[in-house]
Amino acid sequence: MAIHTIRRGDTLSALAQKYGTSVSALAKTNNIKNPDLIITGRKLTIPDGFDRPGQRPATAPPGMPGSSSRPGSSTQSPTQAGPVTGPSAPAGNGKGVTMDQLRKIMPNLSQAKAEQYLPHINNAMAEAGITTKNQKAAFLSQLAHESGQLRYMEEIASGSAYEGRRDLGNTQPGDGTRFKGRGPIQLTGRSNYRAAGQALGIDLENNPKRAADPDVGFRTAAWFWKSRGLNSLAESGNFREVTRRINGGYNGLADRQQYYNRALSVL
Known part of the structure; x- marks a missing residue:
């Protein structure tokens, strides 16, 4: 298990990318309530299996290559994003x-x-x-x-306005908040999370908060x-x-x- 001391300019998103993990995993491991607020000098514990920058856990499923439409939390662990299709650099x-x-x-x-x-x-x-x-x-x-x-x-509003929106695929209690807008072009609604996740090889329907992480959101x-x-x-x-x-x-x-x-x- 690695320890990272937060330096000036660090962000959870950048650290998640560096260590091959996710913002949600870092936040959960270190009991961080607001991922946008981290304190310089604090020591972060990198989740098990991510001991070196860029390393993914041996059990992580391989990513598949592969938003948004306007008009409760999962018990599954986040799935890593697949590689970007196209030029390597x-x-x-x-x-x-x-x-x-x-x-x-x-x-x-x-x-x-x-x-x-x-x-x-x-x-x-x-x-x-x-x-x-x-x-x-x-x-x-x-x-x-x-x-x-x-x-x-991530959309500032709670997402409750989308509750019951069948046109967005929000058919279960709590779907409005669960599938609120996330990403730089806001992905909104269960149906869109499912479609985007299937296209990118990421289980966004069960891990909707991943859509706010830069490696997935863009x-x-x-x-x-x-x-x-x-x-x-x-x-x-x-x-x-x-x-x-x-x-x-x-x-x-x-x-x-x-x-x-x-x-x-x-x-």
């Missing part, structure tokens, strides 16, 4: 977005968060085939609006983007329809448009 092949570009598009995004999220963003764009300026601008601007410039990976965003055919709409410049398919309407269209115009200029 998209962040370095010149087809993604650079750190400088990302922070110009999302000026309130901190350097630490940008460093943490950039590989996941570029992997997601590679997985979804997002390669042109128009496609990248549309994708990044929607992420910026939906997540408050990547500040929120992939669900890529899955949603690709499954809804948004690249062709983005390439044609039909940003309004891209917004409608993500939001189910046009909420926040003006804000999304501002990010989009900025992204086009930066890219």
